[in-house]
Amino acid sequence: MSQPKLDIIGITKRYGHATALEPTSLAVEAGEFMTLLGPSGSGKTTLLMMIAGLTEPSGGVIRLDGSDITALPAYRRNIGVVFQNYALFPHLTVAENVAFPLRMRRQSDDAIRSAVARALDLVRLPHLAARLPRELSGGQQQRVAFARAIVFEPEIVLMDEPLGALDKRLRDELKLEIRRLHRDLGTTIVYVTHDQEEAMLLSDRICLMNNARIEQLDLPTALYERPKTRFAAEFVGESNILTGRVEPAGIVAGGLHLPTAHLSLLPGPGAEASVLIRPERIALGATGERGLAMTGIVTEVIGLGGTRRLVVRVNDAIELTVLTFSGDKPVAAGETVSLTVAAEDIVPLASGKP
Amino acid sequence: MKPRAWSSVLLLTPAGLLLAAFFIAPIGQFLQQGFLDREGGFTLSHALRLREAGTYADVMWTSLTISFWVTVFSILSGYPAAYVLANADRRGKGFWALFILLPFWSSFLVRTFAWIVILGRQGPVNAALLAAGISDRPQELLYSWGAVIIGMTNVLVPFAILTMVGVMERIDKTLMTAAGTLGARPVQAFFRIYLPLSMPGVTAAALLVFITALGFFMAPALLGSARETMITQLIIQQVSDLVNWHFAAILCLLLLAASLILFAVFDRLVGVSALSGTASLETGRQARSGANHAAYAISAAIGDALAAVAEMLGLSPPRTAGLALRTRIWAMFVVLFLVAPLLLLVPVSFTGNTYLSWPPVNPGLRWYSQVLTSPAWLSAAARSFIVALATAAVTVAIAVPAAFAFLRLSGRSASAAFALLISPLLVPRMVIAVSLFYVFAQLGLVGTATGLVIGHAIIALPYVFIAVIAVLKTYDRRLDQAAASLGASPLRTARHVTLPVISAGIISAALFAFIISLDELNIALFAAGGLQSTLPKMMWDEATLQFSPLLAAASTLVLAIMSAVVLLAARLRSSV
Ligand SMILES: Nc1ncnc2c1ncn2[C@@H]1O[C@H](COP(=O)(O)OP(=O)(O)O)[C@@H](O)[C@H]1O
Ligand SMILES: [Mg+2]
Numbered sequence A: 001m002s003q004p005k006l007d008i009i010g011i012t013k014r015y016g017h018a019t020a021l022e023p024t025s026l027a028v029e030a031g032e033f034m035t036l037l038g039p040s041g042s043g044k045t046t047l048l049m050m051i052a053g054l055t056e057p058s059g060g061v062i063r064l065d066g067s068d069i070t071a072l073p074a075y076r077r078n079i080g081v082v083f084q085n086y087a088l089f090p091h092l093t094v095a096e097n098v099a100f101p102l103r104m105r106r107q108s109d110d111a112i113r114s115a116v117a118r119a120l121d122l123v124r125l126p127h128l129a130a131r132l133p134r135e136l137s138g139g140q141q142q143r144v145a146f147a148r149a150i151v152f153e154p155e156i157v158l159m160d161e162p163l164g165a166l167d168k169r170l171r172d173e174l175k176l177e178i179r180r181l182h183r184d185l186g187t188t189i190v191y192v193t194h195d196q197e198e199a200m201l202l203s204d205r206i207c208l209m210n211n212a213r214i215e216q217l218d219l220p221t222a223l224y225e226r227p228k229t230r231f232a233a234e235f236v237g238e239s240n241i242l243t244g245r246v247e248p249a250g251i252v253a254g255g256l257h258l259p260t261a262h263l264s265l266l267p268g269p270g271a272e273a274s275v276l277i278r279p280e281r282i283a284l285g286a287t288g289e290r291g292l293a294m295t296g297i298v299t300e301v302i303g304l305g306g307t308r309r310l311v312v313r314v315n316d317a318i319e320l321t322v323l324t325f326s327g328d329k330p331v332a333a334g335e336t337v338s339l340t341v342a343a344e345d346i347v348p349l350a351s352g353k354p
Numbered sequence B: 001m002k003p004r005a006w007s008s009v010l011l012l013t014p015a016g017l018l019l020a021a022f023f024i025a026p027i028g029q030f031l032q033q034g035f036l037d038r039e040g041g042f043t044l045s046h047a048l049r050l051r052e053a054g055t056y057a058d059v060m061w062t063s064l065t066i067s068f069w070v071t072v073f074s075i076l077s078g079y080p081a082a083y084v085l086a087n088a089d090r091r092g093k094g095f096w097a098l099f100i101l102l103p104f105w106s107s108f109l110v111r112t113f114a115w116i117v118i119l120g121r122q123g124p125v126n127a128a129l130l131a132a133g134i135s136d137r138p139q140e141l142l143y144s145w146g147a148v149i150i151g152m153t154n155v156l157v158p159f160a161i162l163t164m165v166g167v168m169e170r171i172d173k174t175l176m177t178a179a180g181t182l183g184a185r186p187v188q189a190f191f192r193i194y195l196p197l198s199m200p201g202v203t204a205a206a207l208l209v210f211i212t213a214l215g216f217f218m219a220p221a222l223l224g225s226a227r228e229t230m231i232t233q234l235i236i237q238q239v240s241d242l243v244n245w246h247f248a249a250i251l252c253l254l255l256l257a258a259s260l261i262l263f264a265v266f267d268r269l270v271g272v273s274a275l276s277g278t279a280s281l282e283t284g285r286q287a288r289s290g291a292n293h294a295a296y297a298i299s300a301a302i303g304d305a306l307a308a309v310a311e312m313l314g315l316s317p318p319r320t321a322g323l324a325l326r327t328r329i330w331a332m333f334v335v336l337f338l339v340a341p342l343l344l345l346v347p348v349s350f351t352g353n354t355y356l357s358w359p360p361v362n363p364g365l366r367w368y369s370q371v372l373t374s375p376a377w378l379s380a381a382a383r384s385f386i387v388a389l390a391t392a393a394v395t396v397a398i399a400v401p402a403a404f405a406f407l408r409l410s411g412r413s414a415s416a417a418f419a420l421l422i423s424p425l426l427v428p429r430m431v432i433a434v435s436l437f438y439v440f441a442q443l444g445l446v447g448t449a450t451g452l453v454i455g456h457a458i459i460a461l462p463y464v465f466i467a468v469i470a471v472l473k474t475y476d477r478r479l480d481q482a483a484a485s486l487g488a489s490p491l492r493t494a495r496h497v498t499l500p501v502i503s504a505g506i507i508s509a510a511l512f513a514f515i516i517s518l519d520e521l522n523i524a525l526f527a528a529g530g531l532q533s534t535l536p537k538m539m540w541d542e543a544t545l546q547f548s549p550l551l552a553a554a555s556t557l558v559l560a561i562m563s564a565v566v567l568l569a570a571r572l573r574s575s576v
Helices: A044-052 A094-104 A109-122 A138-150 A168-185 A196-202 A220-225 A230-235 B003-035 B045-051 B055-087 B090-105 B108-119 B124-131 B145-168 B174-181 B186-214 B218-223 B231-241 B245-269 B284-288 B290-313 B325-349 B366-373 B375-408 B411-426 B429-443 B449-473 B478-485 B490-518 B535-545 B549-574
Strands: A006-015 A018-028 A033-037 A059-064 A079-082 A156-160 A188-193 A205-210 A213-218 A240-247 A250-253 A256-259 A272-277 A291-303 A307-314 A318-325 A336-342 A347-349
Touching (some): A006 A044, A018 A059, A079 A138, A079 B174, A109 A138, A138 A168, A205 A220, A230 A240, A250 A272, B003 B375, B055 B245, B090 B145, B108 B218, B231 B245, B245 B411, B366 B549, B375 B449, B478 B490, B490 B549
Parallel strands (some): A033 A188, A033 A205, A079 A156
Antiparallel strands (some): A307 A318
């Protein structure tokens, strides 16, 4: 296998007795879009700042293209950073802000001018070159910050919740923009967010973080479909989690026998275990597929526009959330429905209570 | 007008009346004297005296050069201290603020006295020089250009620091971090980013220091020789020795004009709002003006050059941000310079001898018992306290409504109200004092407690106004809205909700007015001594004769009282 672009080996950070990041290893491939996803306080910023050289690690090694950069100061690392509040220099124009890293690298005026023009074209702001940052909208400032972080063709670009300060519509627009820029430029990006939708849309791989460690490192689809822990299952997407006792072909919970296709992930028979069923993987009506078939009473129907969420009570002991499309046959509270789940979609979770 | 506008006008009325009657009118009336002859006709003869051979032009030139150098030294030594104060963590901030604020609020007069002791023939500096064998007999360090500069800088550095801190605290710390990730060495980041962004604070500090220095008379009178005579000393001479109102008015006009011209230039280049610390960092298009552009280019070039040197020498700065050790050491020296005079003055007061000496010998409380049993000192102290209390009460009663009104106004009327309330800051205190003396003489108010309170209130008003605005800005307006929604009338809201919440901040502002009054010398300077004397006036009269251990004891007592008041005020403020 080829050498990773960025190789983080056992990096850790302690503040006194508190641990901001347990020893953590992570390899990022060249051109990859890697997202650090996790709740607030899980150590994402700490990890990112250590990669940038802005926080000194308490231990561990960081390699960039195979060479050790752990002791290198930030200004020598050639790593672009987009800060959450953008950190645009308020006394410099947009063009001067973007030119800053090139000036620091003592490039010629001509080279700087054309590189700045290219970068501003890329973020579609060439007409605002002469403005001061505070004369721009939040979204425009974000684009300038991005242009400034990529104009010097850094080895990696780091972004710490770059869309955090923007409203939902702008976020959705800029998400697609960042995706396009990543595709066009082929830059390696390490991106921090606590928004799972953002992570799903953008990432090649997601590094889910919790309690100062990596919880799961996986492809977005794998993280969604095969979360390894209860935390991962609940943090990414909606979930039904059922806990019961292990039987030869699955588990028994609330009087229901739940057969799973992923038997190897279960502990031995008799032990306690939990399984995950995603709400949209529960089908209304009998499909005849091999798996779980049951009937229940609808207790609640919530319209969400394009989709509809049902709460269904099964065996009086279990409540399941079911997601259907609004166009499907209407269902009313109080109705009895039959539900089907494929054995493939019943996913065992590693033990460990929240 | 809308009812809201009317109530704003009403709230500003007391401040407006006080300033119109005892600030604007007296200054106008007095300065007019500069162009009137004995019969009240117009004449330029007084003004033309300024051309008289040498003296006045020389004194004005001396005043300007001394003020210039004091400004330079204050900024250079104050900048790192301000930087440390602005960038320290919470605990560090408390430490630095204490050691910068304590000297700031302790007596100008006492801090000037301290240098008489420190630089005196029997003082610690000479003692050290002798001990080190650098000189074989005591040197005359006092009564020189250097002594004046040191004394004035010592008094004014805290002004410079606090003005710069206001701007530095609003510089986003991630900007320097960002510069680092973009490839700037720390020194480049400083000269390209931090220094330009802190420049409004630097120029505001320079302006304040320069204008204040220009009106100084204590340091040149006590620490300088005839060659260091400054213009305010000439004004005092004209008023109290020669009783020449006309020429005094011309000199005051000259001093005032110099201050206002400086202020106008500053306003054009930077904008007044930088003074109050309420401005956004850059002031619109002005930030991009030609002069600023050139200054930025120079600063950037210096940064790049230093970075290149560092690169060549292979210097590698600390990897992570944080306060560099050498910055903190520099700041520590500045703090020592600020605090040392206070610390060195105290021991010499505990002597039984009749002369000052270093190290202090023959310890005793003789001079303290003398001060504390002297009817003259005690009555001066009592008078000063009464006047200071009254000043605090009057100033707060006027400044609080004015601050409420100011925060409701916007645009031009807000600028006008702000300019009016802080205008006494821009006029040298001596000009205010002489003008009031002139008017009080006609009203029979000279030397009365009423006269002193009025004068002190004029001088304290801008400080208290700015402090109260700061307090009100931290107040959450939604509390008022909540009270209104619960059925409280505006007056009851103010009484039961607003005032109780902001009271600690207001009391701390009142304490500062108290201190300003307690240390004010200008207004009392022309009143007779004796029973009409205030504490600073007593001390000044003593000091112009001779600096004795008695004065050191009195100074120590004043320092102790002032420090107690400042610490109380700071406590109240931090509990807001
Ligand atoms: N300078 C610091 N001093 C002490 N603790 C810190 C510091 N910076 C971060 N932490 C702690 O480290 C943990 C991880 O923080 P952070 O990396 O900022 O999390 P995230 O970015 O995921 O929200 C938090 O518990 C935080 O309180
Ligand atoms: Mg964070």
